[in-house]
Amino acid sequence: xxxxxxxxxxxxxxLAIAFFVGMFPFLIHMSAQYVNWNPELSHLRIPxxxxxxxxxxxxxVALVLALFLVLRSTRKNIFExxxxxxxxLIGHSFLAGALFFGVMYIYGYAQLxxxxxxxxxYLVLALAGYFLAAILVYFITDLFRKAVEYxxxxxxxx
Amino acid sequence: MAIIVNxxxxxxxxxxxxxxLSEAIGITQSxxxxxxxxxxxxxxxxxxxxxxxxxxxQPSDLLEFRD
Numbered sequence: 404x405x406x407x408x409x410x411x412x413x414x415x416x417x418l419a420i421a422f423f424v425g426m427f428p429f430l431i432h433m434s435a436q437y438v439n440w441n442p443e444l445s446h447l448r449i450p451x452x453x454x455x456x457x458x459x460x461x462x463x464v465a466l467v468l469a470l471f472l473v474l475r476s477t478r479k480n481i482f483e484x485x486x487x488x489x490x491x492l493i494g495h496s497f498l499a500g501a502l503f504f505g506v507m508y509i510y511g512y513a514q515l516x517x518x519x520x521x522x523x524x525y526l527v528l529a530l531a532g533y534f535l536a537a538i539l540v541y542f543i544t545d546l547f548r549k550a551v552e553y554x555x556x557x558x559x560x561x
Numbered sequence: 562m563a564i565i566v567n568x569x570x571x572x573x574x575x576x577x578x579x580x581x582l583s584e585a586i587g588i589t590q591s592x593x594x595x596x597x598x599x600x601x602x603x604x605x606x607x608x609x610x611x612x613x614x615x616x617x618x619q620p621s622d623l624l625e626f627r628d
Contacts, residue, residue, distance in 0.1 A: 555602070556603065559595060559600060560604070561596045561601045561603075561604050
């Protein structure tokens, strides 16, 4: 099980990365169709697409870093400063994602007002999810930082 | 840190090499080198005991506080 777990995890992460990458063409296609149905909303297409792409980009960065960490953990000891730096970066990515969702909500609300309806709810949910993930990752980063500190101290005790 | 390890001075006084000390007290040369160069973060009483016993000195001969 110890050997299977990283393989399973890296497989899942790889699928997630593929899914996020696949979302790019899908979203372009979907938004074009949506604008066809509602031409009065066509001016919102590009700003929303750019913001969603930014969210996808930071998510992919976070997932790639996570994949790298999982693959590295199979070969090396992960209690080192590089892991802490990478986890910190993953946290930053999630926080940036939450920020982009926030901007999307504010922009959408400014443009549509109350008509934003259910989409606004989804945006707030996504924002909360990314924000929670960022807090969790920052917490884990802090734990790792302390673990690395203790390990170094233990190793340098003669 | 303001604590300085004077292991090299004591070794020179006793005309002993790090390798000999390492063999005498059973601590690896790299660990003793860490201690000598000030990289070590802490020292166990058992290590201090062994070094003092081998070099026939007091802990104060090995450790020094400099502000």
